[in-house]
Amino acid sequence: MSAGGKAHRGPVDVDDIDAFDALIDARSPAEFALDHLPGAINCPVLDDEERRIVGTLYKQQGAFEARRVGGAMVAANLARHLQSDMFKNQPIGWKPLVYCWRGGLRSGSMVQWLRLVGWDAQQLAGGYKRFRQHVMAQLDLLCPQLPLRVICGPTGSGKTRLLQALAAQGAQVLDLEALACHKGSMLGELPGQAQPSQKAFDTALYTALRGIDRGRPVFIEAESRKIGRLSLPSGLLARLRDSPCIELQLTAEARLEFLLRDYAYLGEDGAGLARILDRLRPSHGHETVNRWQDWARRGELSPLFAELCRLHYDPHYARSQAAQFQQWPQRQALRAEGLAPAQLSVLAQRLLALQS
DSSP: OOTTSOOOOSOBOGGGGGGSSEEEEOSOHHHHHHOOOTTOEEOOSSOHHHHHHHHHHHHHHOHHHHHHHHHHHHHHHHHHHHTSHHHHTOOTTOOEEEEOSSSSHHHHHHHHHHHHHTOOOEEBTTHHHHHHHHHHHHHHHHGGGOOEEEEEOOTTSOHHHHHHHHHHTTOEEEOHHHHHTBOSSTTOBOTTOOOOOHHHHHHHHHHHHHTOOTTSOEEEEOOOSEETTEEOOHHHHHHHHTSOEEEEEOOHHHHHHHHHHHTGGGGGOHHHHHHHHGGGHHHHHHHHHHHHHHHHHHTOHHHHHHHIIIIIIHHHHHHHHHHHOTTGGGOEEEEOSOOSHHHHHHHHHHHHHHHO
8 A cells, every 4th residue: 555545556558658647757868868658757767877887787796786786876866856846746646657668677666666655656567668569569550541642742842831731721641751850852851950769750650640530631741761761660651652642733943942942051051961962973973963062062052953853853753653652643633833821721722622
């Protein structure tokens, strides 16, 4: 029995997470940064250096010495957490769920201390490892059931902007590039924003899919197997390639105007842009890539983007669509006059009307 007289259940399964007032991740900050349960708060019982020390002791001197030294560290960290605002302002009826890597000593020690205080703290069975297994199993289950509508179009046609306009009008949207923090192309790295880990991307995708109504269309942008360095789940990629397609069509002039606005930040680091373009030497040769790199270093994005579209992106798009998307021959065409906010809003209305 707890100090409050409540009987404690056994370890909690992943399906029961939503019944708790807080999720507490007892792992180290580095583990938490790699991925964690949605909404979890990091309250490490061992920080990164302490975890390294304990692990070394375990290997070199055995479990007893590791637990003796680690126990003192854990006690000090738990005392510090209990004095923080996160804990000291919680009422007696507070119900936190605690987890670590495998539902072992780290989360177990925190649960014991919180129960001694009087809170109905519980431990997640199997810890983060079990949650990760649940995420992957759910992705395998949910992805093949998604009623996707795939928005296709060449580079610069405003596919992501159209997704945002659709979402603003209440449509269901799955924005993979937003989850991946990357625009998807060779030049798609976002300034000042690192991509999440693969595990964090999978968790974000799982969280997004949990809220999907499978009785309504889900609009998604055409993507390849990878977005930056992150890979799409195989089930989602297969569903994407087997779903109805909508081709967003825009003039070359309007596309270039959009690209110059959307990728203007690339002109701030001409040397960095030139280094990226060096990857294209095997497919486009030294003379062409040297010309592109000269434009990049001088910040002349207009001729650079125009040639990249004409010589690189557009030919690839023309080859890949029919090969990748099984319903490409039956695609719907959606002609855009421009990509200003008002024009995108009208375009989204037209697309929703077509779908209904």
